[in-house]
Amino acid sequence: MLAVNLQKVMIISGESSGELYGAFLAGALKERNPEISIIGVGGDRMQAAGVELVSKISSSFGIIEAIKTYGEIKKTFQKVVAALKNFRPQVLVLIDYPEFNIKVAGKAKKLGIKILYYVSPQIWAWRSGRVRIISRVVDKMAVVLPFESEIYSKANIPCEFVGHPILDEFEEILKGMGFGINDIGSHALKIKARKDMGLIPEKPVITFMPGSRHHEVTKLLPVMHNVMTEVKKHYPDYQFVIPIAPNLEKSLFAGYSLMENFHLVKGESVKALMASDFAVIASGTSTLQAALLKVPMVIIYKLSPLTYFIGRLVVKVKHISLVNILLEKSIKDDSGLRIKELLQDDANEKKIMAELIKIIGNSKYRDEMAQQLEKVRSLFITQKASLKVAEMVEKLGFQSNA
Secondary structure, rough: OOOOOOOOEEEEOOOOOHHHHHHHHHHHHHOOOOOOOEEEHHHHHHHHHEEEEEEEEEOHHHHHHHHHHHHHHHHHHHHHHOOOHHHOOOOEEOOOOOOHHHHHHHHHOOOOOOOEEEOOOOOOOOOOOOOHHHHHHEEEEEOOOHHHHHHHHOOOOOOEEEOOOOOHHHHHHHHOOOOOOOOOOOOOHHHHHHHHHOOOOOOOOEEOOOOOOOHHHHHHHHHHHHHHHHHHHHOOEEEEEOOOOOOOHHHHHHOOOOOOEEEOOOOOOOOHHHHOEEEEEEEHHHHHHHOOOOOEEEEOOOOHHHHHHHHHOOOOOOOHHHHHHHHHHOOOOOOOOOOEEHHHOOOOHHHHHHHHHHHOOOOHHHHHHHHHHHHHHHOOOOOOOOHHHHHHHHHHHHHOOO
């Protein structure tokens, strides 16, 4: 354990994935520093990990959608600023959520608080000018994608690639099932996951992941339901799983549970992927989860027309999914094979079904996809993100005491 008197830390996350990472970080900090006091913004997972919540925060995505939560976010910002002044953490950890967290960083900087930014804003996709702002208010970056460290190093911002905390989530779930990280992709793990979820162990599984935001589900779930109907015509033995994000109400999925072999599960997206042969996934962190769990997939997404139009004008990346972006930017793979991305009007049952049939029926294509997923997996599989970030927090805390 680092010999540092680390007593006060504040962690701010803005949505379900970030708050899970905050929970793992809080657990690592408390294990290494039993007397530490941690406050923050997050959800039930962070609270269960021993974080005293200043506020809970909900997030949205897209220009149209963001308007609805503005008032709530403004109130939370005021609570955070007050907590910074009263609690005076040695280190403030900001997890993703740049619109909110960069403003918080500015306030904390004026108070002389050390700031670690964990999970970088996607400056490689859009708003690259944020690097200049970050350089003024952040003491160190902990990035979860390998190519991001190059961007910050060029801007002379202290930065470290720490791996991705979804592997910490995998390890926690695997341990509870009696398995280890090296069992990922094994037949035994797949059968165990299916049994745990009440599925028929011997029958194949496709997981459908419509996203963790309300507007994502309302746009993508009807399409996914139509795809399931088509799959049943071609592959009658297949079972379907839809994991419901922890922040969403099950009532949002009402009316979709009458189909044969259809299973709704609350908050078990990782176990659902462990049980799966294939997946249809809304673009996001879930695509990286599937890659690390060796699950062949089809990626889909829909936005409001205005949000999509503006996004096409400002976003600088060729692909929208993390798995394909990593193949381009970190692996620098030139094979040409990418996971199929079907966006907007292309995210329809006909095109999704065509890609599923290709993955299921063409073993050569499926093997090539598996090879690409393994390349992505190799970037992360040995990393320990939460432990590394805890060590970085301790070092910043030592500097704040000096």
